Amino acid sequence: MKENFDLHILKNFSKGKYSYNDYLSVKEWFDNVKDFPGFKEELSVEWDEINRKESDEGKSLDHIFEKIHYKILLEDNKKERSFNFYKLYRQAAAVLLIPVFAFLLYYLVRPDNNNLLNSGWVEINAPEGARVEFFLPDSSSGWLNSGSKLKFPAVFEQNREVQLQGEAYFEVKHLANSDFTVDVPDFDVKVLGTKFNVLSYAADSQTEVVLAEGKVEISGKAGKFNHTMTPGKRAIFNRETRVLNVEEVDAEMFSAWKDGFLVIDNESLEQVLSRIERWYNAEIIVEDETLKSYRFKATFKDEPLEEVLRLIALTTPIKYSIDKREFDANGILKKKIVHMTLKNN
Amino acid sequence: MKVVKTYTEAELISGIRKDNHDSFQKIFERYSQPLYRFSLSYLKSKEAAEDVVQEVFTKVWANRKELKTNTSFQSYIFTIAFNSVRKYFNKLSKVNGIKHEILLEFSREATNFDNRNNFQLLLDKLDKLIEEMPDKRKQVFIKKKIEEKSLKEIAEELSITPKTVEYHITEAMKFLKKEFEELSVKGLIFFYLFIDK
Numbered sequence: 001m002k003e004n005f006d007l008h009i010l011k012n013f014s015k016g017k018y019s020y021n022d023y024l025s026v027k028e029w030f031d032n033v034k035d036f037p038g039f040k041e042e043l044s045v046e047w048d049e050i051n052r053k054e055s056d057e058g059k060s061l062d063h064i065f066e067k068i069h070y071k072i073l074l075e076d077n078k079k080e081r082s083f084n085f086y087k088l089y090r091q092a093a094a095v096l097l098i099p100v101f102a103f104l105l106y107y108l109v110r111p112d113n114n115n116l117l118n119s120g121w122v123e124i125n126a127p128e129g130a131r132v133e134f135f136l137p138d139s140s141s142g143w144l145n146s147g148s149k150l151k152f153p154a155v156f157e158q159n160r161e162v163q164l165q166g167e168a169y170f171e172v173k174h175l176a177n178s179d180f181t182v183d184v185p186d187f188d189v190k191v192l193g194t195k196f197n198v199l200s201y202a203a204d205s206q207t208e209v210v211l212a213e214g215k216v217e218i219s220g221k222a223g224k225f226n227h228t229m230t231p232g233k234r235a236i237f238n239r240e241t242r243v244l245n246v247e248e249v250d251a252e253m254f255s256a257w258k259d260g261f262l263v264i265d266n267e268s269l270e271q272v273l274s275r276i277e278r279w280y281n282a283e284i285i286v287e288d289e290t291l292k293s294y295r296f297k298a299t300f301k302d303e304p305l306e307e308v309l310r311l312i313a314l315t316t317p318i319k320y321s322i323d324k325r326e327f328d329a330n331g332i333l334k335k336k337i338v339h340m341t342l343k344n345n
Numbered sequence: 346m347k348v349v350k351t352y353t354e355a356e357l358i359s360g361i362r363k364d365n366h367d368s369f370q371k372i373f374e375r376y377s378q379p380l381y382r383f384s385l386s387y388l389k390s391k392e393a394a395e396d397v398v399q400e401v402f403t404k405v406w407a408n409r410k411e412l413k414t415n416t417s418f419q420s421y422i423f424t425i426a427f428n429s430v431r432k433y434f435n436k437l438s439k440v441n442g443i444k445h446e447i448l449l450e451f452s453r454e455a456t457n458f459d460n461r462n463n464f465q466l467l468l469d470k471l472d473k474l475i476e477e478m479p480d481k482r483k484q485v486f487i488k489k490k491i492e493e494k495s496l497k498e499i500a501e502e503l504s505i506t507p508k509t510v511e512y513h514i515t516e517a518m519k520f521l522k523k524e525f526e527e528l529s530v531k532g533l534i535f536f537y538l539f540i541d542k
Contacts, residue, residue: 014386016465020445023464026387030434040427043387047423050379061377064399065370072366072406 005029005036014046120154126166129281131258136162140180142170143258146278147201167199169255172214186237187225190217197255204274207237210254218244262300262308269294272312273340280305282336291318291342309338317343355414362409369409373402376422384430389465393433400429443491444471451525474524478517481505485513 009022010029018026029039126132126144135141137156144150148166160180172180174193182189184200186207194214200207209218211229218227218235225244229235234249256263262279264272270292273284282305286292294316300308309320323337352360352371360368377398384394404425405412412421448467475483481503488499489510500507 016389018464020464023441027434027438030431033431043427044420044423046386047379047383047426048419050383051376051419061373061381061395061398064377064395065373065402068373068399068402068406069366069370071403 005038005042007038007042010039010042121151122154124150127281128278131260133258136160138173138175138178138180140170140172142168143255144168145257146281164198164200166201167197167257169195169197169258171195185221186239187218187220190219191215195255197251199254201274201278205239207239208234210234210249210251212251212255220244256299260302262303264296264298264300266295266297268292269296269318272296276305276308280308280336282338284338284340286340288340288342291340294318305336305338319343354418358412358414358418361406362412362414364409369402369406372405372418376419377402380422380426383426384433387430388433388437389468390433390437393437397426397429397433401425404429440491441468443493444468447471447490447521451522470525470528471521474521478520482513482517485510486517489514 006025009018009025012018013022013026029036033040124132124134124144126146126148128147130146132144133141134144134150136152137154138160140160145167148164148168150162150164150168152160152162156178158178160175160178161183162181163183165184168182170182170191172191172194180191182191182198184198184207185202186200189196189198189209192215194216195212196214196216197210197212198208199210209216209229211231211233213231215231216229218225218229220226224242227235227244227246229246232248232251234247234251234254236245236247237243238245253263253265257279262275264275269286273286276282277284296312296316298311300311303311306322309322312318313320318340319342320338320340323339325336326334328334352368354372354375357368357372361372380398380401381394384397385391388394388397401422405422412418445464448471475486478486484503485499488494488502489496494502496507496510499510503510
């Protein structure tokens, strides 16, 4: 049963003179505005009346204005910050442009164009968190993994030689009478025509080569060893013991990173984390030494860092937390920092 | 010579549209008091009325690009204010319902309680009596009766035992009962004031 809108009740209510039943009526009108058309109109009339009356009594509402103003300024500030993000993107784009410039440089210094720069070296960088495809002057190609650097001469000599820091996958074009050598700190990888992966980050404790196709020859820097690899093999050089070990592997797995896969195959947490750090441009701090020996098996494709960590934590007694990211003095976001600890500890 | 320029409302509105904070402040000075009084007459709560003022002007600024200079700003602000008042009225009605129950508990003798037209007076008296309680008791009472928290929750929040919480509630109810009975005997609320209509 609905009561009708009663102007008398409403007027008395606004003056503070009302019964509980009156209150319930007003509540009903507010709840179902559409069913009581006179109600909103009456309030509108009252609003206009209040505005007509010039009244200077009443408490100061300055503090409310201050609050609103504060919020507005905060909002403006945020907008300026998002402008900084734009700047950041511009800087990130500039980093990504480096490889493009590298190609440009190559085209500019092609032998028939310009002989002056013949002796120059070209460098390609893949920043942390990014992977870059590259093409060399001899139409060999490949991929450069996060945080890696590849140097090669603008014009190859009789024998082709490139220098690598980090990890790269090569598809080398076979040329008659021309060797192709990848130079890493621990050894040279000499190839004919072939597909292979080289992993040699300065921070890691080992350097490795995985051969997918063809034939490569690994020769230690001081002539300490000389090993010819066959496909499906993985050669690991331990930097501490300075010993080369060769094992049989599924070679494809070791170059899956170029297609965006992060493959972890029975590796220790320590190894895994250094790869995750490069892959996502993050810093991971392990607060329990014992954790480092846990071993993992997993494959990720296009997962964000948070998801990878969540899945790792799901299957291990590991807890993690991600620090709030901060800006450095130039307004650029710093690396993500992750802390890992042992659960129930 | 100092020239004091008075702005027309249309000038102020177009100023706000151009992100001018001074224009916004002038509009606030012009409409905040009426808005506060209007809200207070329906909400019966100073805090809620202030919240309405804040909400309405925050919206005015947020939607400043859509402000029109050719229509009445006064009726524009009413539309926002009306919805805001409605929202807060609904919010408050829950608390009011609880207070009503408390009042009902102390006014069994009063006939036709629901139709006496001084509900506001009773609410104000109840608020005043709650305010008079010792600090701890007041806290416990508000948490239990108004915020409807459990004994255990309150005990944890105030770091006291559930037994102590119970004690405070019992004492608070005793206090209110006594006060309301006194008023009733004096006829202040349940007789004299109810009759005056």
